[in-house]
Amino acid sequence: MGQQVKAVVAKAKGEPVEVVMIDVPDPGPGEALVEIKACGVCHTDLHYREGAINDEFPFLLGHEAAGIVEAVGPDVTDVAPGDFVILNWRAVCGECRSCKRGKPQICFNTHNATQKMTLDGVELSPALGIGAFAEKTLVAAGQATKVDPSVRPEVAGLIGCGVMAGLGAALNTGNVSRGDSVAVFGCGGVGDAAIEGARIAGASTIIAVDLDDKKLEWAKDFGATHTINAKSGDVVEQIREITDGNGVDVAIEAVGLPVTYEQAFYARDLAGTVVLVGVPSPEMKIELPLIEVFGRGGSLKSSWYGDCLPSRDFPMLIDLYLQGRLNLDGFVSETIGIDGVEEAFHKMEAGEVLRSVVVM
Numbered sequence: 001m002g003q004q005v006k007a008v009v010a011k012a013k014g015e016p017v018e019v020v021m022i023d024v025p026d027p028g029p030g031e032a033l034v035e036i037k038a039c040g041v042c043h044t045d046l047h048y049r050e051g052a053i054n055d056e057f058p059f060l061l062g063h064e065a066a067g068i069v070e071a072v073g074p075d076v077t078d079v080a081p082g083d084f085v086i087l088n089w090r091a092v093c094g095e096c097r098s099c100k101r102g103k104p105q106i107c108f109n110t111h112n113a114t115q116k117m118t119l120d121g122v123e124l125s126p127a128l129g130i131g132a133f134a135e136k137t138l139v140a141a142g143q144a145t146k147v148d149p150s151v152r153p154e155v156a157g158l159i160g161c162g163v164m165a166g167l168g169a170a171l172n173t174g175n176v177s178r179g180d181s182v183a184v185f186g187c188g189g190v191g192d193a194a195i196e197g198a199r200i201a202g203a204s205t206i207i208a209v210d211l212d213d214k215k216l217e218w219a220k221d222f223g224a225t226h227t228i229n230a231k232s233g234d235v236v237e238q239i240r241e242i243t244d245g246n247g248v249d250v251a252i253e254a255v256g257l258p259v260t261y262e263q264a265f266y267a268r269d270l271a272g273t274v275v276l277v278g279v280p281s282p283e284m285k286i287e288l289p290l291i292e293v294f295g296r297g298g299s300l301k302s303s304w305y306g307d308c309l310p311s312r313d314f315p316m317l318i319d320l321y322l323q324g325r326l327n328l329d330g331f332v333s334e335t336i337g338i339d340g341v342e343e344a345f346h347k348m349e350a351g352e353v354l355r356s357v358v359v360m
């Protein structure tokens, strides 16, 4: 039977997104239908619409969301109608070789809804298997993580992507610990969450790098102890100066560009860690002297979704927020309607916002 709902679709590469009516099937086995309350605009949505992720248009955009479960498929037991949930793009399978070795946070076979949502009969590709710039979306039940309903949806939803990715890049992938020095390249929603993660972990020096002075001011609110405008000269030199000539223990790239990756690579101390959380486009390349890769030791890592395990991390982060120990409110620059996504992309590109959040 299913139902028709309003949703934001990217029909073709680089074209403005459109609000259209899509068809959403009733939940089948293993699926949940979620009424979306709020969904943040993440740079990855823009990457999709630019064709930088893949060319499986039309995309149903939006993936940083919180909502209420409306209905579940016959065999679903983890969530029930009425539950307040944050959507996640890592519904772990429990059966792949990684899950079997006790590392579900890097599950190789995550679940999405089996049935497809459609536009005029054409199958939609939901961003990150979610698609939540929509009044309702169909997900695998494991993609809906139940959390404390006392948190505003526009705040809770942020944990579903950018905030989790940034926090986890610092806490899980980068293993930032007490007394560490950390540099974060790119101070958008993801970078600022990495800064906040470094602060929570007890880093003593947190250097924010961006091209935009406004972003650098905001970065201080999340815990940056130093800021560098990348237009102001040699970034690597400036990071060395701040760290007694050594470089940082953990360098987190949250832009997704070769230039910032190289800065991160050279700005780290001996045995330091580089974490790539920014998403590069397929044609990007870097060239690094192999002797530098070897000689500096340490590790070069990438961070997908902050190496999070949603069932473990989402409720914990909500608890930290309710205790006043995690600043989530600071990420919400504005709330907008479902017809405001295209404009939000422009604001994101112009550096005017950390997160525009669609509220249904």
Ligand SMILES: NC(=O)c1ccc[n+]([C@@H]2O[C@H](COP(=O)([O-])OP(=O)(O)OC[C@H]3O[C@@H](n4cnc5c(N)ncnc54)[C@H](O)[C@@H]3O)[C@@H](O)[C@H]2O)c1
Pocket (backbone or CB within 6 Å): 042, 043, 044, 047, 161, 162, 165, 185, 186, 187, 188, 189, 190, 191, 209, 210, 211, 212, 215, 230, 254, 255, 256, 257, 259, 260, 276, 277, 278, 279, 280, 303, 304, 305, 306, 348, 349, 351, 353, 354
């Ligand atoms: N790995 C993951 O799991 C994951 C999850 C979510 C988002 N992302 C990616 O993280 C990246 C950041 O996302 P966002 O939503 O924070 O984006 P954003 O657009 O809000 O922030 C990017 C920031 O980088 C800054 N910047 C651009 N060029 C720069 C340069 N040369 N030097 C320094 N700063 C520069 C911009 O001024 C901006 O403040 C994107 O590539 C996004 O796709 C990754």
Ligand SMILES: [Zn+2]
Pocket (backbone or CB within 6 Å): 092, 093, 094, 095, 096, 097, 098, 099, 100, 104, 106, 107, 108, 109, 110
């Ligand atoms: Zn698995």
Ligand SMILES: [Zn+2]
Pocket (backbone or CB within 6 Å): 042, 043, 044, 045, 063, 064, 161, 162
């Ligand atoms: Zn995202």
